Amino acid sequence: MDYIKLYFYNMAVILLIFLVDICTVNADSHVLQYYFTALKKSGQNPQWYSIVGIMDNLQILRYNSDSHKAEALYDWMKDPREPQTWEKNITHLAQEYEQQHCNSLQRIEELFNQSVEFHTYQIKFECVYFEDHSIGGHIEFGYNRKELLFFDRQKLLYYPAMDKAPILTEEWNRNEQSIRADKKFSEEHCVHLIDRYKKHVREELKTDVRPEVKVWGHRHSDGMGRLHCLVYGFHPRAVDVKWMRNGVDRIPSDEMTPILPHPDGTYRIRVSVEVVVSNNNFSCHVEHRSLEKTLSVDLEGFIDQSTSSKRRQKTALPLIASLLFITSLVLCVFKLRKHISTASR
Template identity: 45%
Template sequence: MFFNVAQNITARRIRMTPFTLLILMASDVWADMHLHYHRAVFFPPGPGLPAFSVVGYVDDQEIESYNSDVCQSVPKTEWMKKLGPEYWERETKHNQIAEIACKQQLQAIKKQFTKTQGLHVYQEIFGCELSDDGSTVAALYNMQGYNGKDLMYLDTQKWLWIPVVNEARFFTHAWNQPGTSETEKWKNYLTNTCVGQLKNILALGREDLKKKVVPEVKVWGHHQSDGVTRLYCLVYGFYPQTVHVKWMRNGVDYIPSDKMSPILPHPDGTYRIRVSVEVPQVEEDAYSCHVEHSSLQETLSITFKNQCKSDGPYTNNYRHLCFYCSKSDYCCCFWSLNRPGIGEC
């Protein structure tokens, strides 16, 4: 499902999968090297909500931005500043042209729908991905949405625009006509400009982009009424963003989470996520939180069962601390690197 953009306009990042635009970060796994831009047009604009904005990312790191309030493309990392003033002047002119085109597109889309009141939002996400070694193109894409729903996307195998809703057929029919400039423009950009730009950016920021920070993990539980325990697994301080966290019963049975936070950024550039499940208080069962991350050589498994123990392979590098409070029937376990600054439950 597509989260309603009007309810999530402060989200840091837009994620997109085929047929689906997501406002707010999701758990999809992207290739290691990808360049993608997120455009959004809002009508009417409001305080803190520019009429037009563009944010560029490499992998999950924001690298540049532009909006209609400042009318200038700006670097978001120190190493992107190395591209020099000519690059940023060129990006600014490109985004100023895109601003006009996207605003016109929103007005054209509005005519195809019956809604006339309230906030109108047009979104476009486009980009390219390279294989891990950078030798081949893994994916090219352009996907568009309107008012929190999928609109259309570009099939980059056949180079045809595909409508997702009937209202989009007006545009896809026109853009799919032989000799139209819209498809050729995007084919040239994605296959040439985007791929070349990604390779240049990777050369500039490879050291920063390829850094890996090992996650720290806290596992705790609270015994509730009716013989049920609420288990929590907090994974934090990790980079890059992609992580898989799940609860297991006896090491083999996956327990679907009924409460999972989105992956949220820290000011220091790392990320955090919390996964929670309710389980029956059965003495024979052991419940463990499994964490998979690119910084870990193997899956990290932290077990919660009356006492805290670890099944992970990092005994020499981590410290493991457990605290108990009989009044609240509460247990907290830390699984942390031997470095200062770990918090308490």
């Protein structure tokens, strides 16, 4: 049975990676996410279940069907007055979710009747508390690594995302009590937790890591060129990256990737611009909390070839003239010495 649990565990990790999307909210906003995963072998009862809680990319909570106990990964999550009561209440809630989601997986398997050995059901719950105090986020449901349906928090309705899902959404939309509970959690309880946790999460993530920078460019046939600046390996997430001309003029960027996380907890971003190939100096400027001053990285060897050729020609002309003068002078001296030698004889 251990090999089955190991398989389920690996599948859960794969599913988590598969369904997690990158949140690109402002650095002063906060994101709280919960991932619920149920796994089962075809024709059998669900055999593994887990819950993972994450805030601003920091894992804060876990629960699985082996222990049947919710675990706060940091003491500041618990109510200091009643820590045992907190754990008891959260564990009880997690066990209720486990029963509910395992029943849903059984029902989904009946509806879809897919000929696969293992079935997976995952829910991603996300709420975002923006710096202007507005609330965002969404709830997604996945089945066998595909999106099953999603919940519209404004309209209080579930919508299907794949075949046969309409039957399921119709059943769920009749459960008004569950719908309103999801809305209340996203708009009230979730915001309360973010307010309570954000200071502590910021402390846990306060380690500063300096960014690495790589710049490169390539020319087009029409005299234009494209410059790229890759900034990676930095922490925390907030960063400002821009291209500059001659260290003074900022070049507007026409392509900027989201700030994406690395597995080691650091981040990366790429900023690209379109420029006229010229004799200007181009450099990428990076501002980050880990830096005492702006980091400037020059792009070497990216100048107009025709301008460079003209410059070499201008430099070569005086050199050629000097060589001709010296050659003429040597010839004159040689002829003079020959004339003197002949006259003396």
